[in-house]
Amino acid sequence: MRIGIDISTVLNHGVDIGSGRYIINLIKNLLQIDKKNTYLLTGRYTTSKYLSSVTDLKTKYPSSKLKIKIFDTTQKKLAVWDRLRFPPIELLGFRADILHCPDFMIPPTLNKNIVLTIHDLAFIRFPQFNFDWFIKKYTKEVKRNTATAKKILADSRSTKNDIVKLLKINPDKIKVVHLATDNIFKKLPAGEIDKKTLTKYNIDKRYILSVGTIEPRKNYPILIKAFNILKRQNEKFNLKLVIAGRTGWKSEPTYNERDISPYRKDILFLGRVSDEDLVQIYNQAEFFIYPTIFEGFGLPLLEAMSCGLSVIATNTSSIPEVTSDAGILVNPDDVKALSEKIETLASNEELKNRLSKKSIEQAKKFSWLKTAEDTLNSYKSVVS
16 A cells, blocks of 8 residues: 655654654654555645654664655745646655545645544634634635545544534534644653753743643743742742744743733743754653633643653643643632632642652553554545
8 A cells, every 4th residue: 555644744843843743753753653555644844844854764764665755845835736726746756545634735646545643623712812814714715625534533532522503513423532742752761851951941940831832722821920929929939931833823922921020030941942952841841731611632731741750730621631630620710719729739749649640651651652553443444
């Protein structure tokens, strides 16, 4: 079987965003478990910045049946290409028995055996967090693509329920395939802890951590307000709040909340961080907070748990699937409750250690090998 995978997201945005991590880890693990089928990577890209993330796979997996057929274009030409849906990639030399589109978009194609991954439907569930043009464009796209696909993969049961409810898709067409974390995210022994990483990012004292793109649904203003309450009410609370992640859309309210905080010197935004540095930052944090309003899965949460951090997260969407009983869950709108849970965890070493152990055990239930196995079985079901 010739299995095509659209890697456009990796080519254009890299592997340090959720969907990019998913695609590259899925491919690596498919190549590990499957020596029988041929994998054909395709994609349309407008920058060569992330090209090595894909081309390096040929070097890392020399014994695999891996071929790459990608198309260099410009943003203007890409827009026309998508609007006309012509030429299909088959006319440009791409041939596959099945085409997996792992970020809900389908390129112009003649292939009828489409497997489509939907990470979440946040732009439909919470339109106030996005731009009108984005909502209209991608709602139309996702409706068309879910109808076209023969099989839909959902990151969580929460996402599957949204697809059924909001897009009226037969649940039998949808398979839940959980994500996982890269093996680099783990609890480090004392000898591998590097304090210089913290110095590099001006982290000069103990800190609590959150990780994710700075955008409305991540709910960082609520986290900053909860942090302010703790600072104001408890003089013994002497931790920094560190937030790692790139700046996304509608990020102004988050930065404004930081700017008006009387404790802004203790609120630190790191921006984009390499995986190597991020592992160190996870491992040296006191604990992890994920105040998100909505997630299709929640990779940073699982990364933190894999590194042995006790976690406070919200009780919404996919989060309970990821944490199970290993984390403290709160309502994303309840500032007071969040501040109380932070204070409890900061002042209770026994609870923190107990949750840390539970985090590691829960995180072990997710693996990219399992993700790849479930995905490969979905491919086979479509062709058969």
